[in-house]
């Protein structure tokens with residue numbers, strides 16, 4: 115009898131927990147949609163690999179069935195997915211008033227609690243201003259453009275004599291090289307940089323994976339890789355403090371900041387490598403993919419670049435002025451950003467009950483803007 119009562123009590127608690135979990139999406143007024151399977155929801159379908167120049171089968175099929183805004187259950191939480199330009203605009207323009215940046219638990223665990231994508235409020239402002247300082251410190255300075263030019267040339271030179279190259283892998287090395295040099299002052303082809311690059315490949319595979327903490331899963335491997343990268347970054351910080359060198363690197367600006375904690379500084383270094391690693395590199399690959407299909411674009415790009423080259427010596431590096439002249443190139447890059455679906459989604463949490471175009475977005479539900 116006691117066991118039966120205990121079982122009923124446990125079942126009631128479990129049912130209450132499940133109901134509480136799904137409640138935000140069970141009330142009326144929400145967009146149509148499906149919760150998928152218990153607990154995992156529709157996460158597996160959502161994460162299914164697809165070509166980067168498409169929105170993928172999951173979104174195509176859901177948008178056809180429910181419209182551009184639909185409810186779902188993703189990464190362990192009820193969520194509303196928006197592929198609607200106007201709603202996305204509304205969400206992003208009401209940041210911190212009605213919506214707040216909030217990534218799923220698994221991504222937060224891997225990025226760490228001090229990551230720019232995880233912190234909110236005043237701490238977010240402080241970390242964000244450090245990133246703005248990084249952009250300002252490099253900007254379009256002659257030394258920065260020359261260093262990017264040199265990285266591109268040395269990468270291309272390393273392809274000589276090779277029969278095939280995997281462009282996606284090569285593209286990953288390029289922004290990584292630039293950030294390694296600019297932020298840490300580290301030779302990008304040295305053993306430390308190459309080891310961190312390997313760790314990053316493991317780290318990235320786990321960021322968008324199922325959060326299963328079992329030995330051998332992509333998630334567990336990523337958490338371990340993050341810890342190892344983090345330890346290496348801590349060592350950089352200690353070494354730099356002990357023996358500062360004359361070479362100016364952004365790490366010194368970071369270390370001189372009194373507002374950020376030690377953990378914030380380690381997370382900043384992790385974020386800056388991550389931000390370039392999976393974004394700029396994918397953009398480069400997408401551009402090569404699109405340009406390869408369009409000989410007329412190649413011709414126009416060549417014309418623009420050869421006109422600039424013809425005014426310079428063979429080994430003379432590019433300057434910020436040369437870069438400003440690349441109008442057509444900039445337009446091609448912007449088109450790659452528009453068509454390339456590089457960052458597939460951003461996650462937001464609803465801070466208050468919001469009604470937009472007759473639909474309710476309940477407090478604490480997640481909104482995933484595609």
Ligand code: HEM
Nearest residue numbers: 215230231242245385386389390393394397456457460461
């Ligand atoms: C093609 C290249 C890039 C693309 C497409 C891209 C895309 C994005 C997107 C969509 C977000 C918004 C995430 C959100 O609000 O939830 C973001 C945030 C951010 N990105 Fe990038 N990114 C690129 C390159 C970079 C690089 C090179 C850096 C720095 C080295 C960087 C640093 C950041 C930082 C710090 C944030 C967080 C900003 C904040 O929370 O206020 N990104 N990026």
